[in-house]
Amino acid sequence: MPHDKDELSRDGGGLSRRQFLKGVGLVGAGSALAADLLAPETAEAEPKPLQEAPAGETLKKGFLPITLNVNGQAVNMQVEPRTTLLNALRNHADPPITGPKLICDQGACGGCTVLVDGKTAYGCMLLAVDMVGKQITTVEGLAQNGQLNPVQEAFVEKDALMCGFCTPGFVMSVHALLQSNPNPTLDDVKHACAGNVCRCGTYPRVFEAALAAAQKMQGRA
Amino acid sequence: MALQEQPKKKKKIKVPKVINGETTLVEVEVDDTSGPVWGPKDAHTVINHPIRRVDGPAKVTGQAKYTYDVRVPGMLYGRILRSPHASAEIVSIDTSPAERMNGVKAVISYADKKQLKYEGDPVAAVAAITPEIAEDAIRAIKVTYKKLPHVVTPQQAIKPDAPRVFSGREEADLKGNLRPGETRGDKAEVEAALKTCDAVVEREFMITMQHHACLETHGIVVDYNGGPTATVYASTQGTFTIPGEAAQTLGLPNQQAVTAVVEYMGGGFGSKFGIDLPGEVACQLSKKAKAPVHLMLTRVDEFLMAGNRSGAWQKVKAGATKDGKLVAVSATQYRLGGLAEGSQAGIPYIYHAEKVYREVAALHTNQDGSRSFRAPGHPQACFPTESIMDDLAAAIGMDPVEFRKKNVSDPAYHRQLDAGAKAIGWENRNKTPGGGPGSGPNNALKRGMGCGCATWGGGGGPSCQVDVFITPDGGVVAQVGTQDLGTGSRTITAAVVADEFGLPVEAIETRIGHSTYGSANPSGGSTTTASLTPAVKDAAYNARTQFAAKLAPMLNAKPEDLIFHDGKVYAANAPDKALTWKQACAALGMAGLSARGEWKPGLSGNGVHGVHFAEVEVDTETGQVRVLKMVCVQDCGLCVNRTATESQINGGMIQGLGYALYEKTVADPFTGNMLNTTLDEYKLPGCMEMPEMIPIIDDGDERNVVIGMAEPATIPAAGAIANAVYNACGVRVTSLPITPDKILDGLAKLRKG
Numbered sequence: 014m015p016h017d018k019d020e021l022s023r024d025g026g027g028l029s030r031r032q033f034l035k036g037v038g039l040v041g042a043g044s045a046l047a048a049d050l051l052a053p054e055t056a057e058a059e060p061k062p063l064q065e066a067p068a069g070e071t072l073k074k075g076f077l078p079i080t081l082n083v084n085g086q087a088v089n090m091q092v093e094p095r096t097t098l099l100n101a102l103r104n105h106a107d108p109p110i111t112g113p114k115l116i117c118d119q120g121a122c123g124g125c126t127v128l129v130d131g132k133t134a135y136g137c138m139l140l141a142v143d144m145v146g147k148q149i150t151t152v153e154g155l156a157q158n159g160q161l162n163p164v165q166e167a168f169v170e171k172d173a174l175m176c177g178f179c180t181p182g183f184v185m186s187v188h189a190l191l192q193s194n195p196n197p198t199l200d201d202v203k204h205a206c207a208g209n210v211c212r213c214g215t216y217p218r219v220f221e222a223a224l225a226a227a228q229k230m231q232g233r234a
Numbered sequence: 235m236a237l238q239e240q241p242k243k244k245k246k247i248k249v250p251k252v253i254n255g256e257t258t259l260v261e262v263e264v265d266d267t268s269g270p271v272w273g274p275k276d277a278h279t280v281i282n283h284p285i286r287r288v289d290g291p292a293k294v295t296g297q298a299k300y301t302y303d304v305r306v307p308g309m310l311y312g313r314i315l316r317s318p319h320a321s322a323e324i325v326s327i328d329t330s331p332a333e334r335m336n337g338v339k340a341v342i343s344y345a346d347k348k349q350l351k352y353e354g355d356p357v358a359a360v361a362a363i364t365p366e367i368a369e370d371a372i373r374a375i376k377v378t379y380k381k382l383p384h385v386v387t388p389q390q391a392i393k394p395d396a397p398r399v400f401s402g403r404e405e406a407d408l409k410g411n412l413r414p415g416e417t418r419g420d421k422a423e424v425e426a427a428l429k430t431c432d433a434v435v436e437r438e439f440m441i442t443m444q445h446h447a448c449l450e451t452h453g454i455v456v457d458y459n460g461g462p463t464a465t466v467y468a469s470t471q472g473t474f475t476i477p478g479e480a481a482q483t484l485g486l487p488n489q490q491a492v493t494a495v496v497e498y499m500g501g502g503f504g505s506k507f508g509i510d511l512p513g514e515v516a517c518q519l520s521k522k523a524k525a526p527v528h529l530m531l532t533r534v535d536e537f538l539m540a541g542n543r544s545g546a547w548q549k550v551k552a553g554a555t556k557d558g559k560l561v562a563v564s565a566t567q568y569r570l571g572g573l574a575e576g577s578q579a580g581i582p583y584i585y586h587a588e589k590v591y592r593e594v595a596a597l598h599t600n601q602d603g604s605r606s607f608r609a610p611g612h613p614q615a616c617f618p619t620e621s622i623m624d625d626l627a628a629a630i631g632m633d634p635v636e637f638r639k640k641n642v643s644d645p646a647y648h649r650q651l652d653a654g655a656k657a658i659g660w661e662n663r664n665k666t667p668g669g670g671p672g673s674g675p676n677n678a679l680k681r682g683m684g685c686g687c688a689t690w691g692g693g694g695g696p697s698c699q700v701d702v703f704i705t706p707d708g709g710v711v712a713q714v715g716t717q718d719l720g721t722g723s724r725t726i727t728a729a730v731v732a733d734e735f736g737l738p739v740e741a742i743e744t745r746i747g748h749s750t751y752g753s754a755n756p757s758g759g760s761t762t763t764a765s766l767t768p769a770v771k772d773a774a775y776n777a778r779t780q781f782a783a784k785l786a787p788m789l790n791a792k793p794e795d796l797i798f799h800d801g802k803v804y805a806a807n808a809p810d811k812a813l814t815w816k817q818a819c820a821a822l823g824m825a826g827l828s829a830r831g832e833w834k835p836g837l838s839g840n841g842v843h844g845v846h847f848a849e850v851e852v853d854t855e856t857g858q859v860r861v862l863k864m865v866c867v868q869d870c871g872l873c874v875n876r877t878a879t880e881s882q883i884n885g886g887m888i889q890g891l892g893y894a895l896y897e898k899t900v901a902d903p904f905t906g907n908m909l910n911t912t913l914d915e916y917k918l919p920g921c922m923e924m925p926e927m928i929p930i931i932d933d934g935d936e937r938n939v940v941i942g943m944a945e946p947a948t949i950p951a952a953g954a955i956a957n958a959v960y961n962a963c964g965v966r967v968t969s970l971p972i973t974p975d976k977i978l979d980g981l982a983k984l985r986k987g
Contacts (some may be wrong), residue, residue: 015891093366101305104364105312111303112296114500117533118448121913124449144577152296161291169290172877175885176451177293177718178500184294203921210918212501214885217927 028189079145083110085156090210092141099136102151112152112181116210123209126182127151133189135208152181155188164188167226168219175213182209187223197227237985269834270768272872272938279799280733282727282875288725288739289498298498301469302530304455310339310361312519312529313368314512315375316439316538317350317357320384320600320906321397324350324377329358332371334396337363340523341371343516348380351399352571352602353907354538356439356511361519361527384600385411386901386908388440388547388570391599399573399598412568412574413599419591427562427589431553433629439550439618440969443570443899444543444892445536446607447918450500450574452540453530454513458484460524465493468513469530471502472756473715477749478507480752483517496717496747503889504606505541507756532686537911542899544569544576545595546614552582554626558640562589565618569596574603577611583619584689584843585641600906601899606758608886609690609945612895613952617970620686624960628667634957635660635685646843647687650867657865657928658683658847667718668984670906678855681862684952685847692870692942693840694764696833699752700773702731704781704827708816710737712773713745716754716766720942723762723877726768729875734774736799737815760942764838767874767940773831775830785818839939843932844868846887846950849925850958852965855980857974859895859959864951869935870943876931882944885927890951892919895971 076091083102092106099118102110113136116124125136128150155162161169164187174180183206190197190205197205202223211219244263292298327345332338340361350357358375364367383397388398391411407413428434429963450469454476466480476494486492509517516529523593531540536828547568554560560582569576575596582590582652627637635651636771642648655661663683664670673679703711712731718724728742729750745751755765782793789796791805804812821824852858864887868879873879892968896917900909952970960966 095362097366100365104305109303109305110296111299111305114300114449115530116303116451116641117913119533119914122449138981152294156295161294162620165291165294168285170293172290172718172881173286174287174290174293175722175878175881176449176501177289177298177498178300180293203924206921210449210913210920212447212503212889212918213881214888214919215881216888216919216924217884218881219255220921220924 033078077142079142081144081149082147083149084151094140094142096141097137098127098139098141098144098149101141102136110151110153114178114181121210122179123182123186124179126185126209128185128189130173131184131192152184155184162188163230164191164222164226167222167229171214171218171222171225173218173222175215179209179211179215182221183211185221187226190223191227191230195227195231197223199224240608245632252561255256258278270771270837272771272837275872275938278733279736280729280739282693282876283874283876285725285729285739285875288728288744295790300450300498300500301453301455301499302450304467304528305619306455306457306526308459309455309526309528310363310519311365311368312359312361312516312527312723313365313372314356314515314531314535315358315372315377317353317355317379317533319379319381320353320386320395320772321382322350322379323382324357325380326378327358328376331374331376332360332419335362335367335374337367338371338726339363339525340514340519342518342522343463352600352793354535354602355942356515356539356608359515359519361523361525365617382770384906386601386906387903388545388568388597388599390903391597392819398892399600413596413598415594415596417593419589421564422872423483423593424562424591428551428553428564431561432556433626434551434553435622435625435629436551437618437625437968439546439548441546441619442970443545443572443601443604444607444897445769445899446503446541447913447916448501448503448505448536451531451533451536452506452510452512454509454516455526455528456484456516456520457526458520459495459526462486463491463493465495466509467495468509469499469506469716470496471506471719471758472508473717473747473749474721474753475508475756480513483509483514484521490727494749499717499719502719502757503608503694504610504758507758511539533913534911537916538843538908539602541607542572543604543605543607543610544571544574544578544614546570546578548581548618549620550581550618552587552622552626554630556630557629558632558637560585560587560626560641563587566593567595569594571596571598571604572599572601573797574605574829576604577606579611579615581615581619582622583615584618584647584687585623585638586643601901608889609949612688612690612946612949614892616686616688616918616951617956618951620950621956621966621968624684624957625966638687642687644843644867646932646935647845649844650684650845650869650932653930653932654685654845654847654865654867657930658849658863660847663961666987667960670962672854677856678853680852680962681849682852682856682958682960683847683849684954684959684961684964686953686957688844688945688946690760690842690949691758691840692764692842692946694754694761694766694768694833694838694940694942697753697755698766698769699832700769700830701752702773702777702831704777704819704822706819706824706826707821708819709743710735710741711743711745712770714754714766715748715751715767716746716762718746719757721757721882722806722875723757723766725878726763726767728876730767730770731774734771734778734798737801758930760945763874763942764840764940765833768837769831771831771837772834774830777827777829781818781822781831785813785821788821798969807929839871839937839941842869842941844943844945844946844950846890846954848951848954848958850955850962852959852962852977854963857977859972859977861923861955863926863928865889865928865930866947867930867932868943868947869932871935871937871939871941873931874940879931879943880929883947884927885952886944886947887927887929888919890948891923891955893948893970894952894955896923898971904978
């Protein structure tokens with residue numbers, strides 16, 4: 014949803030650099046503000062203060078360096094203010110973190126599901142610059158020392174994957190569910206994965222895998 | 235494609251048989267040939283068992299690299315500017331604003347196109363250092379269009395004065411937008427036969443286009459820097475469909491200059507062959523920029539330019555006699571494939587009628603052309619046929635399963651209908667449409683059951699060349715250029731080799747998806763398993779024969795008496811003097827062993843059967859349909875991987891569930907635009923729509939040959955669900971998807987009488 018200027022400045026009147034960047038990134042090409050930042054001529058990496066910015070704040074345009082904490086590692090990258098977390102991980106991290114998949118790019122499929130400070134989020138609906146200082150976990154971060162985590166094990170065991178393109182997203186959703194609800198019902202699993210789409214039709218086996226993983230984790234605990 | 239074999243001599247061999255974990259050697263009779271044979275279905279240690287996917291761990295950890303995930307140094311991101319109009323001409327195009335942008339490395343224009351014929355038709359393309367900048371560049375291109383009249387619905391297209399989709403030479407065999415096809419049977423005879431029937435049903439069916447909606451969109455990564463060779467990573471159903479087309483587009487001398495890599499791919503369902511439109515654009519951009527280009531369609535692109543299952547507009551008239559005999563059927567079938575021909579199987583599909591008349595034509599619209607999609611043409615024929623079958627059964631007062639059995643002679647269907655009926659609890663079905671008691675507030679929730687049948691080929695042919703390498707340290711590699719669409723071809727390749735050598739599947743390293751490996755057919759028509767596994771079997775058999783010849787002297791036995799089982803090799807009469815696999819391999823010496831195999835007749839067959847049963851609950855106040863339970867009984871000859879086969883059956887049912895209830899291409903007749911080009915608006919079945927699913931592999935099928943089954947498992951779903959809806963609430967919905975408005979409309983009509 015595009016934010017309008019009023020909404021951007023709603024809380025407290027002031028506009029922090031972070032909020033402003035977030036707003037600009039989400040506005041898209043439609044508004045005058047965004048048109049300035051997104052215009053082709055401005056795509057070089059040179060900082061330039063804009064009048065709208067509160068005193069003492071500098072607005073960046075083009076690419077800016079950020080450091081994200083991904084799977085416990087500091088990852089340096091250069092992103093634009095509008096770069097999504099998903100694209101930052103996939104296209105700007107080196108080496109690229111491509112477990113989260115770009116499928117719909119609009120929060121409709123769950124293929125890019127990651128954990129932000131332990132909670133599931135769609136990587137395509139977040140801006141990379143907003144993620145500074147947060148703990149990001151991708152599917153690459155679940156296995157420890159080459160050992161699959163119980164959810165991953167159960168997915169393999171129950172054949173909860175076919176082409177596998179949606180699988181990282183489902184794994185993350187089920188993993189997050191079991192962290193908060195170690196003993197879920199089938200209905201809980203369905204709700205937890207309701208934001209994930211699969212085209213091959215692995216759903217029944219994802220459900221089986223989730224329930225099997227829960228049992229296994231309880232047995233271990 | 236089924237090749238007939240001469241009757242063969244028989245011979246007796248001993249094979250290991252595992253019962254409750256205990257291994258015993260049993261004597262079995264097999265064909266006396268010098269080549270490989272499968273041996274008894276129940277004697278396998280690996281195949282015909284549940285097998286874990288060998289690439290499961292890579293897929294659950296994010297390590298599996300799809301084309302979308304490929305990154306090569308200096309790589310640019312490509313984007314395509316789509317025509318926003320269903321029919322238009324390009325008056326002018328100014329790409330200079332895009333060319334001037336920082337980070338944009340190549341821009342190409344398709345201004346020389348005479349006419350844009352569908353929304354999504356490429357107008358220009360760019361390559362830039364990030365996808366975001368590429369998107370900016372696309373937006374910066376200034377195009378002036380001259381809009382032309384369009385047709386995007388069949389109702390528009392059929393009008394005598396409708397705007398023409400094709401013109402000039404393309405128009406030659408057209409009558410307006412209608413391209414007449416074949417006509418079969420005698421219409422007058424059918425009409426006369428219908429007069430003798432006790433019950434006649436006449437209905438008009440409308441099915442919209444369905445989208446493949448592959449989660450990995452179509453696209454390729456062209457690793458080309460202007461030199462003599464290129465590597466192309468492709469999300470494709472055919473590794474070997476890539477090099478020739480890519481070489482041609484890049485202007486390289488021949489296909490040897492291009493290596494195709496298809497390590498993992500995120501779904502195809504019939505829509506991904508060749509370099510395709512995005513591949514062509516990517517090659518052009520790469521050639522221009524002299525840099526690698528990554529071009530994956532956006533989700534909107536995917537809906538507009540990656541094909542669809544053709545819709546269908548059908549008029550069907552059928553009659554039966556009181557004793558349950560389908561007598562005559564007349565069908566007019568318009569395939570709705572947009573710019574393409576579409577596909578359409580005949581009616582009454584799997585059933586037999588004495589007199590059949592069929593008239594088929596393609597009705598064109600200004601929409602992206604249809605492509606093959608999981609059992610092309612079959613779901614479009616199955617839904618109306620199964621609907622009519624149920625209507626006739628109701629009209630003559632016969633049980634629908636009974637009525638079906640009377641009109642199909644193949645015992646496979648009888649067996650499967652019985653098994654499916656048992657699994658769904660058919661005996662609990664209410665006997666009259668809409669006649670159930672109902673439950674919930676106002677007894678508004680009505681339950682019903684329905685069924686449908688399907689057929690498919692699934693045969694194999696000579697196309698695969700498989701290499702098996704055994705190294706002196708015990709390593710086993712099976713290598714073939716085939717691709718894995720998610721059906722599990724990587725796993726069955728390993729499984730057949732493991733089965734031959736008595737090794738666990740994990741002991742086999744499978745290398746696939748590379749055009750430098752042995753050739754393989756593209757995965758279309760469910761032909762992969764039946765083409766691939768005989769070649770793998772042959773390679774493994776050849777490797778074992780060579781291996782046995784080397785080991786026989788060490789074990790004081792004849793080569794044919796050696797048993798490979800449970801990670802050991804021993805003479806049949808001396809199991810206590812066994813070599814471990816590693817010891818045996820060490821005897822191969824430095825060179826190890828390699829063997830090649832090719833497809834052989836006798837290991838694969840053709841022709842599968844399947845049935846679906848569905849139980850639904852219809853909310854007669856809201857028109858909502860909830861599928862409670864689905865059953866599919868599917869045969870496939872000798873099943874290779876029972877786990878993956880069941881998964882394919884589930885997947886088929888689920889795609890069919892989407893086809894029946896949710897998936898719809900909404901084309902706006904006024905603007906000519908497709909209105910639902912996102913995964914928010916094009917509804918795929920999700921977790922909350924999942925019924926209880928019962929996939930049943932039909933083990934009553936005694937054929938000991940491998941046959942493909944992935945496509946047929948989706949065919950009968952819409953018919954079975956439509957019939958269940960009819961059984962639940964008495965409303966016959968004759969168009970797909972079955973949305974609540976149609977149910978409520980039907981209920982209102984029933985109330986009016």
